[in-house]
Amino acid sequence: MTGLEHRLEAVRALGRTVTARAAELEELALAALGFPRRVIRADIDLAARRLAVFGDLLPALRGREALGSVALALPGNAILSNPVAAAGSAYLAGNQVRVRFPRRRKEWADVVVELLRDAFGTAIEPHDETGAQFLGDAFADPDVGAVLVFGADDWMLPYEDAARLSGTKVLFEGPGKDPFLVLRGANLAAAAGALAASGTYNSGRACTAPERVYVDERLHDRFTEELAEAAEALPTGEPGDERTWIGPLLAADATRVRRQVELAVAGGARVLTGGSPGTPTVLVDVDQEMEVMRAETFGPVLPVLAVADAAQAVAFAEDSPYGLGATVYGGPDWVPARLARSHGAVHRGETWLDHRDRLPLAPYGGRRRSGWVWEWRGDRFTRWDGPRSAVAELSSLEI
Template identity: 40%
Template structure:
């Protein structure tokens, strides 16, 4: 789940700052907090403190670090409503979206990484086919990189901002988190919570600020985890490359859904409406375009239209108050509006919604577009808002071709009662994750890797790779029983070398030629 953030943007400790950033509630326009904008010098001081604290944190081992994470899991549940309320105030999303896609993710992640970090990062014994290492001990070990920089997005301040800190910390690193300047309050609150749970001082620090703060973080850390737009991701990768530090990027998406003619249309319509409008469509794995086989197109559109038309949008005041909240990032409202206007100008029809909402808050109506095609930005560019364009296709082959006709490849979904056929279609889609008869649910399985193909990113989160990326690998070879001199040692002798060559031919030279 990524965002279309602008430049890398978010105190570790109470550091005085020359400027402040006002944090607004997108649903009301009210200022709900202020945070300091840290400069490069303050980030450098933060990095020095983090490096000094990291060695002691690493020395606690997986068990010691895991105890802190499990206490944090309980803290999160004890403070659930406070956390939800903070997320809602700075994002404008519904309480249910904050609970189900953020709180639940964080609680699961604390426990998951506490339990699995040791198995993912424990020493690995290796068997080799090499003749030269027979009888020797081979292993791979994982060492924390040291200081990790996490640059988070505005759309999921817990899941995709703070959430990436959890495996980095469990691997034994110190972390500087730079949350988006639009939604920094959740990260600050969770960092306070972790300190209450026993996290040593300076192991996790929050660098609030805008683009210059983000660039300063990149200049001082040993690895960068960035979630945001593809455009900004390229800039992050370029700056990391200048320092030859690793980078992991989760970037933009334009996730397709394919509805085959044998699909359970009621389930497919429910999934489409939820995955397009949940969090106001501000999720990189939101369903952003749908391809429906012609025989069931009209029925599917009718079901989606009816369900989308019943959605409630407004200021989220508590559980059950609204289904769809506000647009979190101010410029995003203009992008959504432009995509809808472009589609309508080129012949599309908005059968539901299609307009900005009234009042001081930032709202765009849940919008269903039909009669769409790939000449329209709504079908080809990341909209990142509450829109659902639906296109009629002749068959599965056309759907696959159009689904893959995109620079993005983050997620996708396929709906068919024939799960064998559905999986076969899924395997042909250019996407890092594909759900069959579900949407976005793969993200909740932390055992599965989550990462984008093509312009949707580099590397993955979750699974073994989601924590190993925060480490460097070391190969170790131990020779226990050995002669004084091996056959490949100096001095070289013709007779010995010819015997070795004969051995090579016996070992590798008996295969059949074509």
């Protein structure tokens, strides 16, 4: 068995372990994270399915070799599928893998690190220093070939000089403010149900959740009625309840959501349903310049803006510093093709939840301030963005 085959089998074995321990992991995550049980359960299932199809990544490694050591700064809202996909990709490529979770997630981080260490052995190196110290040490260590960071764009941008001077490759995955377009020809009931579910997934605490909605004005009233009905049907309650879709928000998240909704209402928006943190909220009569349409909300809020036609919807969708993903229901074929220039992933007639269920290891990555790669190519330091394969980017071409 080659080294690559051995690593692939270790990844698959981790998938079997996740499946076997799914009920136990669900209870541990519920206690540590406080996310809704059904969200945790779905994410653990996704983790197992991702690990089971890691063999599909082997073609991306053809003609490539390990970087040596890579550093992963994982996000605080991650459960299991994101950490095992990131660490598994780095490990499959043959690297030593430094792993850090935010300190506020230490209880759950310890569980995930134990899983990774049991599967991948000493190739996994857990770290618990501050984020700044973790990155500083990675940039200073010539053995670290790349860092993969999930976080805030404002926090990451100042590290460009460190990346340039050290020569360390940086893969950054940042915030989203994803648009959801409902255009002529859309099935309004299907679009409304899809938006309500995908926009409030994990109580809206997903960077890929749609956070701003553009609807053809001829469809607006009928669509918002459908959307309000779909949102009101989403169960709210305690995280441990099997039915709960939207659970309580952390204090900081609740404060941000409340402020954005109050500012929107003060500016002329109307609350169609909801209105308080922890409830599915639909806003109408919003303006493109409102904070709720510009800044990441990270809560279950769906602001809807009426547009004249597909061209105006696209113009508004592109009018953002962020470009993680976009969703389109109805409309002409040119719309998703155009949005692909400004957004990392464009989903037509389905949501990001549907997409990841179909393609659990699809390339991922945003554009603009939603994500980028810094790296030296020859004698030129470059920045590029768009969907990318982590297993390929965490390896290098053989010389």
